[in-house]
Amino acid sequence: MRRILLGLCFLSFLNSASGQEIPLPESMPQAHPRVLTTPEGKQETWNLIKTEEWAKDVFDKLRERTEKYTDLTATRPDWLLSRLAMYWKSHATEVYIKGETFDHAGGEKAPYPTVRYTGTRGTAATHGRPRLADIVPYDDDDNGNVTFCNNALPDRPMESVHPSKTGRNIESLNCEILGIARDAAFLYWMTEEEKFAKLAAGVFDTYMTGIYYRNVPVDLNHGHQQTLVGLTSFEVIHEDALHIAVPLYDFLYDYLKANYPQKMEIYAGAFKKWADNIIANGVPHNNWDLLQARFIMNVGLVLEDNKAYADGKGREYYIDYVMNRSSIRQWSLTRLAEYGFDSKTGIWAECPGYSSVVINDYANFVNQFDNNLRYDLVKAMPVLSKAVATTPQYLFPNRMICGFGDTHPGYLNTNFFVRMIQNAQANGKKEQEDYFTALLKCLNPGAGNEKAEKKNVRVSVNSFFEDKPLTLNPEVQAGKIEEYVSPLFHAPNVSWLVQRNGMDPRSSLMISQNGSEGNHMHANGISMELYGKGYVLGPDAGIGLFLYSGLDYAEYYSQFPSHNTVCVDGISSYPVMKSNHSFELLSCFPASAEPGGEFTSVTYSNLYFREPESRADQTRMMSIVTTAPETGYYVDVFRSRKEKGGDKMHDYFYHNLGQTLTLTAADGTDLNLQPTEELAFAGAHLYAYSYLYDKKVAATGKDVKATFTIDMKDKGGDDISMNLWMKGEPDREVFTALSPMTEGLSRTPGMPYNIKEQPTLTFVARQHGEAWNRPFVAVYEPSTRKEPSAIQAVSYFDAEETALTDFAGICVKSKNGRTDHIFSLSDATQTATYQGMKVKADYAVISNRYAGDNRTLFMGNGTQLIAPGVSIRTSVPANVLLEQKQGKWYILSSAFCTVVIGGKKMKVEAAQKTKRCISCP
Template identity: 40%
Template structure:
């Protein structure tokens, strides 16, 4: 039985109460380690597992093999690994100073070498991270780091702020070796592993114990984001390596008289920094909560510490108590749309929020054995809702800072773990069958990448039962998530599967994209989003990838813009069919009609997009985009369309038109800097209707990908250009020959309002081998005193035709010839020599 919101809160509080009381009852005052992933009580069963389950055994074998080289080097020179840590070896500085998102300097004096802070918040760097073998031991040079340039191959001295995440990355790599060694000590009992790990762990802990948290001299927002080792509290991955090492190595550390209290003090200091800093109302909050869960579970009860900051304290701050920059999970889960299960961020971030929550719940449940997942039904709902993000290829949509990826199989693995543990067999079978389908389709291979997965994934996913008895529709013809301003349309199946995702800008990791679309057909995302740039601080991201000209949208006067990332510029859904989440009997048409006010120019915009199934089963897309700036001043509207390919040609009446080179479009004429990223610009001014054919050439010859039928108009100029590569596409959503290649871009420019006479396009996806399903598209000339669009789509059989009439809204009347229409849309399919239409679709 699902719990209501009030009951969820009560259950979470009961959970914490159990941890506070029950955890002490189970473990008493005695320090029992390990306990985060496993316990000594479960050791015999685990050892059997890694012998009998090949894909788990493989990870343990890989870890042993990876360590062999480093243990051999360590045996020959006992300080080999510890000396590669990035520390203030000579200076022993205990204070770190930042200049905004960059390291400035360190100073002060500690009694021991201290841990170096990262170089910069920006991960993009022109330098390579050295292998451990190529690091100079005990390096601590005022010149900075001696690194190899990626392009020149030459080594040079580099200031830390130019080194990206290299400093933190080296320390994290070293501590991952130490973590593996501690784990293998627990598995094998071989003292070599413990002796290898202990001095590195102790040195790092001492170095962090005596070093303060960083101070931003510029007093920017960075002061509220920094961790102890990195510029963002969500990047403190080294903390998990340290905690896991401590957990597996605990008895050995005690025997070696290592100061356990210093390790505990470091974990407390890290936990406090994570609570104090961060971002409270997006994915950061959950990533921070995951670290806090590790801190809580490795520490002893509150009563063990003078400051009272033990297990209960950090669990309470994880689940119940909210602070300025760390919102409790109890409160965070209310951010989800409780109806549709969507988290308010772009897809790539949203699906990993689910993973993070399942990680937290799994860790806590291992400690309490109290079926913690049952307290959080929204997490289960979100895991299943994430299938709505998928193109028919099984890859996530690319709006905002997303890219086309598979859903994390870890989400379903961890659901199975819970269901199997608590006997929820029906749920287990449903999710197991989903996972089996992913495996069968080659989308997932069962393997483990880290210790968390090694301990918590079940050994065997149950086999498919006699095909699914359970009715579990994972996607629907339309899906609307207002909390991220996203509307999906799906039509057709298998080779004829099509999808359009329409997005505004709402929530976190959004782009300045107006009303944008991504279009999937014929197995590829033919009209992709561009993804994110080299980093969020890199010029290519701030000037191009996050701006309107990188999207399939309309830019007004060359300047349409607003702040990306945490954006509040959604579209309004005016009309759609079918109702979101429903699957009607009639399956020939879907559509959305959304409105938007572009904030920079105050232009009103209205975009109608429809998927229509042709008589052969192959579909096409109608896109009508209205845009008008208020006032009578001159206005310009640029319709951007990016399509996969390496070239495209523009034709009229089967005659290829010649475009001339141009210097138009760019910041030199007052346009956004994003226009400057366009190259090979050509233009043609014509009032004719044209078609643009996008193609690419491979070893097998030239293949057509898309034909775009463009309505003609006075005051209209056509541009062709090459745009920077899409960083959203992957080998699963694009022909491999087109990855990392510039994107051919069609720009239809209207030097007049585009509302009464809007942009109108018919997108006709083409197949490598099949004939073109559409013979011709005709647009009626503008009708006086009418904003209606009349489009005729003629098919290759020369007998079938779709007649489409689209009004501005459902209240407008269209009265021409023998058609009277009061309503938004009509689609009539007729065939020669047949008195009755094949179908008539009316809406609005």
């Protein structure tokens, strides 16, 4: 509890702090290197090599592989540099593209060879790179072709081909050669052996001179691509050669200044041209901005002071651009943070996969500012600590992140926790250090164990400098995951809401719901993911095989039918990627709050969404009802209708993991499902419908039950099922189908079967006409063979008030003797009555007395609940949870309420955070 309180105080401080302009350091180091390390770092590196086996191994392997090329250049000095992809003959200064494809090069002839431009924006290629030894030296024919390998023919013969057929292999080739030169520059800095300097300088001089004399590509289509192109790549965020050229120059600086003094201005000019183009192009409002900022920052660090250049653009200019200045396509770190981070929640305005990348990029900037500029970026931008501290909210109980939008769910990156600890240690911030140390130890128990972390270190120059050994305070114990997540959490800037009843990987339940607000989002209405028995059983579909540039993404993975949502008239859609279609939170319990709150036996949310294509109103009420320490179920009531009527149909989609799906009437009788070609593009519907196959249908008004099963024979035989009960309605059809594989989980380790090779099991309920007065009313319960369903039966009831045409009533009988009557109303000012129970609320759960003296009553956004022997009344709409446990009554209430139990009236003050006993002496 003490850690929770400290954490809340820490987060409260972060909320109250304000941003400010980041001042430049008064003085900066003048010697080189200064990006990956400092001149003093040479001795530190030698000490590391002498004392650490991994460091000696990396150094020896680095030297061995580089000396292969110094040996070759001993007899032919141009052996390596001649294999650079350059315009060796034409010296072309201009490059012309058509959209995402290279067209031709030309313009005036430069005094030196210029750098060849890559083939396409995407990676698809008919022709691949030859081995470096097989590259034709000075390869540049009169047609501007390159000599690459034909991937379609046996033995991949080499042939002259237009660059547009080679994908990104041209830039890849140049990066490989530059990488060899960078390694040689590092070895020269370490050993002072001139053979390494000569190899590195020849490549660097040739390439950077070629950059200096080559201009930014021109898009002949005059399209959006013109605002994205870099000097070597179709995207400024993929100027990978620049990341290599900076440390190459940094390690080789003194040698170049002594041996190429007349070229130093050209090298600096090339770097500045590169950085200026990255400032001019790109995307300012998402993760691109940070990737671009990293390039600009590195250029700034490696250049000399402003006064060293005639144009006054040197180190301070570019570093200040990253810190404080903004152009139309490149925002400062402060402006981007103000735009993208929600100051209240700390959530970044993109899907979880991209948000994690952005937060990690910011955290790495924190580390770079500490190391290179001796400046505390967290102090200047306190929202960064808030954002890092909030990332556990993305976690399901199995510790994997939510999958909405363009996300590949995985385990949470813990590097940003390390960066916050390092920042705290560098700047003497003990409270911050303790908080993130406990969090890091919680999610990565092996953190700080250098022996465990230094196995299989990659053979790279960066391995010596990127991370100094992390020392964690041994007195700080690992936190508990429950301290870092909230029972209910709402992030409006990404239209996302989470409900949890705990964080036990096996028994806890969690719902993740999302709309489409922010970047890298899909067209999905009010979508949801459901968790159970160690897995996200009802997952989001993912991005697709070719990410967001693929046809499967455009037609299926980003569209309504791939999500667990309701599609109207077969046409529901809106712009994906940067989307502005959020849901509205009408009511919820518990309140969205800081982490560490008390988990409750009932949670719920009521969301509203306007589907723009069909002009339909949709609400989704979802709830978790916990019936015992290890059992519980989900409730889903989805209402949908078009604003002006004329509803053709509303399709409720649910996708679940597994290999088998059975669909029967709720009483177990056969529905006589028949093959069908419905659920199709035919009829002017979305293309996404055509991605469904093996479709079977039954027209029925019966209540139905679907069971999705994961065969766990390879993991102990404890098969996992998701049980779905749905209320029947007139004019309804129910379908089973197969959908494309759940691509989002296809890379996830430890899955119970090969996700990539298994189509996704899909249930669809189609309501002809409106689905408001005939809503989709469902109960979900995960179970396993060893932990069978705890539900005995699910049935439905109508309110006694005949005017309540859109009322939903559910009766859930559990095997432990508990019976829950669930009330769902679309208008909380109306009253619903059933068998002596009366509810005036959005949502209510009324259980009987069971297992001795246990009972649960819940009123959501209401003013009245009457049940046998108990009543609750409030003067304003409120959430009230009243529970009887072993004969004692406990309450949580968002407002003052009057409770009557067994004829005894009690006045209860509001208390939302901790349950109070109202029957205790």
